Amino acid sequence: MHYYITNNTSTEAVAIKDIPEVEYATLYNDLKERLKQEQYHVAHYFATPDENRLMFYIVLLDDKEHQIMLARFAMEYYDDIALPSLTALHPALHPFEREITELYNVHFGSMPWDKPLRFAEARRNRNSTIDNYPFYTIEGESLHEVNVGPIHAGIIEPGAFRFICNGEKVLHLEIALGYQHRGVESEFTSTNNRLRQTLLAESIAGDSAIAHTSAFAAAIERLSDNAISDSLATERIVALELERMAMHIADTGALSMDVGYQLGQVACEALRTMTINTTQAWCGNRFGKGLIRPCGTNKPLTKEKVEMILSNVEQISRRYAEVSDDIQSSPTLLSRFEHCGIVPQNEMQRIGGVGMAARASGLLRDIRSSHPWGAYNTEPRHDSCTMHDGDVMSRLKVRCEEVQQSAQRIKSLLEGYTTSEKHLRPDYECNLKPSHLSFGLIEGWRGEICHVALTDDKGQISTYKIKEPSLHNWLALALAVRGEGISDFPICNKSFNLSYCGHDL
Amino acid sequence: MIFPKIKVLHSHGWQYIPDLNDVTLTEEFRGRPELTVTEDMADVEAAAKLCPTGAISVAPFTLDLGRCLFCGECALRAPRNIRFTNDYKVGSTSREALVVTPETKQIDFHKELVRKEIPQLFSRSLKLRQVSAAGDASIEMELNATGNVNFDFGRYGVEFTASPRHSDGVVITGPISKNMAEPLEICYAAIPEPKITIVCGSEACSGGLFSQSKAIDRSFLQRHHVDLWLPGAPTHPMTFIDAVMNLIGKKQRQGNQ
Structure with a gap:
């Protein structure tokens, strides 16, 4: 074909x-x-x-x-x-x-x-609503069901989990999503205001604002024949890797919290604060909102900012290495994390798992190495980190290694970097080519983000489609908890840390 | 086994902010804007046209922080008229007080609107239940951060609970999706009286980018009284901390800082 x-x-x-x-x-x-x-x-x-x-x-x-x-x-x-x-x-x-x-x-x-x-607003079957969704059930005297959500115990987005358990063991978990549905994709096409579209991209999943906006910007730049400069492409990758560091550190802290390892939790909270404050000192927002703009930037790196980023990243990487060493040498933690929540490689491939969760199962899915863009396309090539066991520990180890890889990448990009004050300003007025298809393909911290934009014959965006890595990985979580004690669900869940709003759109 | 822990502890040191009343954010942070009227308002007109949430009005010249997503583009278009300061104290008991005018030197908290029982009952212990109704996760992470080792808001007895039945109020984030309208209502009903409602983030205050979306249902806010409006995209932890301290009478917003 x-x-x-x-x-x-x-x-x-x-x-x-x-x-x-x-x-x-x-x-x-x-x-x-x-x-x-x-x-x-x-x-x-x-x-x-x-x-x-x-x-x-x-x-x-x-x-x-x-x-x-x-x-x-x-x-x-x-x-x-x-x-x-x-x-x-x-x-x-x-x-x-x-x-x-x-x-x-x-x-x-x-x-x-x-x-x-996702029980989208535009669904055809109006009789099917999220409130009357019939969960999958199994009959049996020894079985019971546990319902969790849509509102969860912590400060986290909503989603409904229905466990079917045999005693303490989870036989089956069904996840029902859609509570976060805002109509993001249709908002993209209901406006011609490019800044509004950019801000929509930033809010697809707030913890991946840089990754999603980078994908949006790439799609727009392809549609308007605006190739960005090498230095702007480099700065976007620095931002993307800072986002990856911040979220991997946050998840290490969350996993530590769930097994009662308070030292790791507070150390990671402090390190994440330092990472996102680095982003804030660069662009004014802790999540990098305002940093990525189509065809240019409002926040070019200055010499002072480069030095600030380099020295912070150096410190974060050193201190995070100490935490990950401690985790990997503590038997009490290893006994919780190892052999728990296993997704084997063949399962991961069958269900289309992507990103760091796939790599933890030994499935090499990494856009940085398979479809490199910008600075990933030059030497040294990105060497993706993979594990084999597919358990909670493997997902944690991928995080530990990727934080160091990201720090190394930022260091190699910024050491000796000549700042360019002549960056172009963002262009919100540029014309888009009519009747074209454009895409943005980025490896965010969770995994592969794919945006596709279609234009009509007048050059307006007529369809905008977003694929978040969570779309496939939610099923991986459901498979991971099968056969595990239900009390291990929190660490299984945190080891994936998937996006609700990115899935529900 | 113990040595790596000592190393982590040593590097960690003392991380918390010693005085939550004495925090200055980086100059880059975009907080309360300052507006200046000039003879020629063409720049403001251009900025108002670009503003993705229609937060800017030209005549009279105002900027509604309840709609503003703090992207800062207007200040780049109209640098003589709009300047974002790093003042994070932008929460208020009044939705109208979030509308910044050229005369605004600080966001008025409007202490007189605080119900009497709130400082009486909650000044030493306030437990809140957070409900994300299509929040984009950044704001949820910022609320989590208020309790972390850095901000440690728990030192004032303000914490988040798992069950609404154990809480004194609800913190709503996100534009409120239709699919979350009912769970939010159920959660609110489970909170014992007297209860407070905090609306956190510009998207929660006005719907933000989704105010016209058909997938949104904001009727909750018409049915229930809101005690605190907090702008931000996302709301900075210090904005939340400052406004809640004012609400429970732990401090009084004053001065122009």
Whole structure:
């Protein structure tokens, strides 16, 4: 089957007419075989109305050849034919097919489970609401159910968890999401104010504001033929790695808290504060809001800021190494973290897991190495850190190593860095190429973030689709807790730390 | 096994902020803006047009912090008219007080609007239940931070609880999604009287970017009295701490700092 081939270093959007339009059967047969190989995975798959047709787009990634492959197919808007479901063969497509069914009433034949994805405002079935969702149940005298949420015990976003337990052991966990649904994607297309769209990107998931806005900016820059300078690309990567450090440290602290290791918790809280205050001293916001802007920046690095970042990062990296050494030499912690919440590599691949959770299971999914952009595309190449056990400890160890890698990356990018005061200012007025498809593909701290923008014949954004790494990884959490004691759920959950709002949009 | 712990402890040192009343944030921080009227208001008109949440009005010249996401773009467009200071004390008991005018030298707290029983009952211990209703996680992390080793708001007896039944009030974050409207109402009903409501973040104050979204249901705020409005995107922990201290009578906002 023929795909349109591009890659993550491309500075151009793709004309929609150049994307081959195929028959669904052709795509189905191609993906059926292709997705058996580890090198391929689907970054995005969605449908959008196109006059009186429904057009489906697929963004397939070839990790080995570093290629992004695009294809599309169409069906009549009111056609009532069932397309054979790919989920049955490759569960990685499950969330995508569920979304298409929820929004457009398209049925996939032999779809194992067409549960609504997020009870979106635009869903077709108005009778299905989040409040009356029927959870999966199992009958049995020895079984009981535990409901958690949607409001959780801590200060955290809402989501409903239903456990089916046999004694202390979790047999099955079902996660129902959608409480955080704000209509982000439709807000992108209801405005032409580019600044408003930028701020929407910043609020997709506040803990990944830099990553999501970088993906948005990349999509806009491709659509407007605005290739950014190398130094701006470098500064964005420094910001992205600071965000990764802050969140990995926060999660190390959260995991420490949940096993009663207070020293690690407070040390990590203090180190995270130092990291986000570094970002704040750079751009005025602890989460990097205001830092990434399309086609330019309002916050260029100055010599003083470079020195401040370098000295803070050096200290954070040294002190964090002490905490991670302590964790890895404390038997009481290891006994909680090891062999707990295991997701094996083949399972991770089947369900389409991405990012640091996938790497902890030995599945190498890392856009920085498979589809490098900006400074990741120059030597030294990013050497992704992978573990093999897929347990809570592996996910913690990936964090420990990645904090050091990020610190090293920031150091190598900023040492001897010549600040450029002549950065372009952001451009909110630039015209976008009409009838094009553009994308932004970024490795955020959770994993792969893929934004896709389509423009209409007037150059307005007509469809904006966001894929957060949490979309697939929520199922990994549900699998991780199977067979574990329910009291281990908190550490399993924190070891993934997935986004609710990024999933619910 | 013990040596690595001593090392961590030694490097950690004393991290907490000794005096929460004496905190100055970095100059880069965008807090309360200062407005200046000039003869030619064309820059302000351009900024108002760009403002993603329509927080700026030109005549009369005002900036509504309840809508403002503190992106700072208006100050770049109209540098003679709008300047963001690092004053984080922007919470108030009055929604109207969040509207900054050229005369505003500090955000008025309006102590007279605080119900009498609040300082009487909660000045030594205030337990709050937080409900995220489509908050974007940054604001939830900032509220978590108020209790961490750095800010340690717990030293004043202000803490977050797991159960609404153990709490004295609710802190709402996010624009309030339709899907969270009912859980929020149930949670609020479970809090014993007298209870307080704190609306935290510009998105919670006005809906922010989502004020026109069909997936939002803000009717809760019409049905219930709000005791504290806190702008911010996200609200800085110090903004929250300052406003709550004022609410429970632990301090009184004064001076122009």
